[in-house]
Each structure stands twice: as structure tokens, then as C-alpha cells.
Amino acid sequence: MQKITLLLVLCALCLSGQLINAQDTIPNVNTLKIESLKKSKIEVEEEEKSLLKKDVEAINEQVANGTITESEAEALKQEAAQKRALNIENRVAIIDNKIELLERNEEGYNEGEEKKKKQIEIIISDDDSADGFLGIITKDEDKPKKYDKRTSSHLVFAMGFNNAIIEGEKLDDSPYKLGGSSFIELGYAWKTRLLNNSNFLRLKYGFSFQWNKLNIKDNQYLVNNDGVISLEPFPNDACVIKFRMTNIVFPVHLEFGPSRRIDRSSYYRYSTKKQLKFGVGFYGGFNIQTMQKLKYTDVNGNKAKDKLKGGYNTSNLIYGPSAYVALGCAALYFKYDLNPIFKDQAVSQNNISLGLRFDMN
Numbered sequence: 001m002q003k004i005t006l007l008l009v010l011c012a013l014c015l016s017g018q019l020i021n022a023q024d025t026i027p028n029v030n031t032l033k034i035e036s037l038k039k040s041k042i043e044v045e046e047e048e049k050s051l052l053k054k055d056v057e058a059i060n061e062q063v064a065n066g067t068i069t070e071s072e073a074e075a076l077k078q079e080a081a082q083k084r085a086l087n088i089e090n091r092v093a094i095i096d097n098k099i100e101l102l103e104r105n106e107e108g109y110n111e112g113e114e115k116k117k118k119q120i121e122i123i124i125s126d127d128d129s130a131d132g133f134l135g136i137i138t139k140d141e142d143k144p145k146k147y148d149k150r151t152s153s154h155l156v157f158a159m160g161f162n163n164a165i166i167e168g169e170k171l172d173d174s175p176y177k178l179g180g181s182s183f184i185e186l187g188y189a190w191k192t193r194l195l196n197n198s199n200f201l202r203l204k205y206g207f208s209f210q211w212n213k214l215n216i217k218d219n220q221y222l223v224n225n226d227g228v229i230s231l232e233p234f235p236n237d238a239c240v241i242k243f244r245m246t247n248i249v250f251p252v253h254l255e256f257g258p259s260r261r262i263d264r265s266s267y268y269r270y271s272t273k274k275q276l277k278f279g280v281g282f283y284g285g286f287n288i289q290t291m292q293k294l295k296y297t298d299v300n301g302n303k304a305k306d307k308l309k310g311g312y313n314t315s316n317l318i319y320g321p322s323a324y325v326a327l328g329c330a331a332l333y334f335k336y337d338l339n340p341i342f343k344d345q346a347v348s349q350n351n352i353s354l355g356l357r358f359d360m361n
Helices: 002-025 029-065 070-104
Strands: 118-123 135-140 151-166 182-193 201-215 220-225 228-233 237-256 260-263 268-271 276-297 303-309 317-327 330-336 349-360
Touching: 029 070, 151 201, 151 330, 182 237, 182 349, 201 276, 220 237, 220 276, 237 317, 276 330, 317 349
Parallel strands: none
Antiparallel strands: 118 135, 151 182, 151 349, 182 201, 201 237, 220 228, 237 276, 260 268, 276 303, 276 317, 317 330, 330 349
């Protein structure tokens, strides 16, 4: 028993010695924070000096472009230098106050850390350079705006009438309903200014998902007879027979039209708000799904619904011209598939669409 007690005492002494040594080696939390804050004072000065350098470069670029005079540039530079100097003074004072707070409270002080953060805003209209549409933007509080931003990006949404041009037939004789057939397009696009000192010519490119729907007339439905796609009478009384093609395409448009230049103190932008725009281009992509949807009454008088996917010998590659005429963010939009809807057929059918397009920039 005595040996066990002696062993426990020795173990306790060893553990206490290790704890004491560990406490001596653990640095004070406040000391680490204070050292970090002192380093951040140097970083503040370097950061503000770097931002001042960018301010001066932007001002010099305005002089080179002839938008401001040398005397105006000198005044702007002095104003920028004063602003950055005050920023350094204020930010360093905040850091010094934090250091004093930590030095007075050795047990530590859980103050809120100042962090640079991005703001997410839902907007109806951004500023004069926007077309005035609902969108989402992110803003970095401390990041200066780029002086000349040539490329922008935005969502694209389009919808309207859809049908098929059938070889040797008029559109009025189409087996697909003119009013009931429709299309929807949803995508993302980038727009790049092509000229250095003018925004008259822009290149617009991106990707889109297309849903082209054909609403079939006269209680007929599509049937694949050994690769030959034909319309045949449906054996039951159907209220809805629709054929839908889902595509992913990569459109490229050359857009041209007037715009208005907006000059700010440290940047400039071009605005196409309320301006007439024209776009002509081409798209290419792939068909990713086909489906025929049937809603009918079966032989027992019950409502039934079928979705028949694939097996319609449709073209895998999708390509064709497209064009739009826009005023602001809204446009009249046209697209036409050069590829036939059903490949290797005696009579070609080509998808055609006309509707409204919205570029949400």
C-alpha cells in the first residue's frame, strides 16, 4: 500500500512539474494579438500606399485620354493623397486603441474583429451604366473599381412561340399548334467591348439551355417506325400531346448600337440604357433530351398520363443563326435550327422560334 501511495505521489509531482513547464511555454494570448496588431499597422500603410498608386494611375490615364487637364489631375492627386493619409491615420489610431485595450486586460478581451467583407445586393437598377433590371451584384467594400471594364456578364432569359418549318408546306399547314407551341431559353452571357475608345461594337457569348416544345394537333402523336418518324392517330381521346426537345447551346452574337459614356472620378463606363441595339450571330450545341408527353382518357374512362423519352431519331447536333433587336434590356428574338429535328427523313422539319429576350445586365 505504501509503495502504491509513494508511486502516486511521484506521478503527481511529475505531472505538476510538466504543467508548470507547459504554462511557462504557452505564450500569453494577448501578447500574440498585440504582436499581430503591430504588424497590421505596417500592412495598413503599405495597402493605402498601393491604393494611392492605383488612384494616380487612373488619373494619369484620364489625362492621356484627354478627359481632364493637367491642373485638374494635380488637384485630384492631392485630394487622393490627402484621403489615403487620413485613412492611414484613422486606421492606425483604431489599431492603437485595440492594443491599449488588450494591454489593460491581461485575461483577454473578445472584441469584434474588423473584417473586409463583400456585400450582396439585390437590385432593380445598378447605376447609370445598367439597363435597369432585377439582378444580384456583389461589392467589395475596399476594392477600388477598375478604371476601364471592357467585359461584363449577366443572365439571359427568353420565351415565345415555337414551331417547325416543314419542307414543301406552309406554316399555316403545320401539324403543330401555332399558339400552343412555345420555347424557353435560360443562360448566362458575357459581353466584351471590341473597340478601344468606342462601345459601338460588342461581342456577346455564353451558354444557354433551350426547351423547344411542339404541341401536336388533331389527336396525333409521333411514332418511330424503323427510323421513320411520322404522325399517326392516337388510339385514345387525348387532351394534350406535346413533343419537347431540350438542348444546350453556345451562342455567339455580334452586337452593335449606340451607347453613352459615363465618367466618374476614378473610372468610366458605357451605358446602353434605353438605347437601340442589334445582335446577329450563330449558336451550336447538343440535344440532351427528347420527350413526348401524352395526357388522355383510357378505355376505362380514367385519366392517364405518359412521358415517352428518347427514341425519336432526333439530331444530336444543334446549330443555326439567331438575331435580336433590343431597346434597353428587352429584345425581339429570333432563332432557326439549320439541323433537321428528325434526321434521315424524306421530308425535313426545322425548328423555328420567335419571342422576347431579356438580358438582365
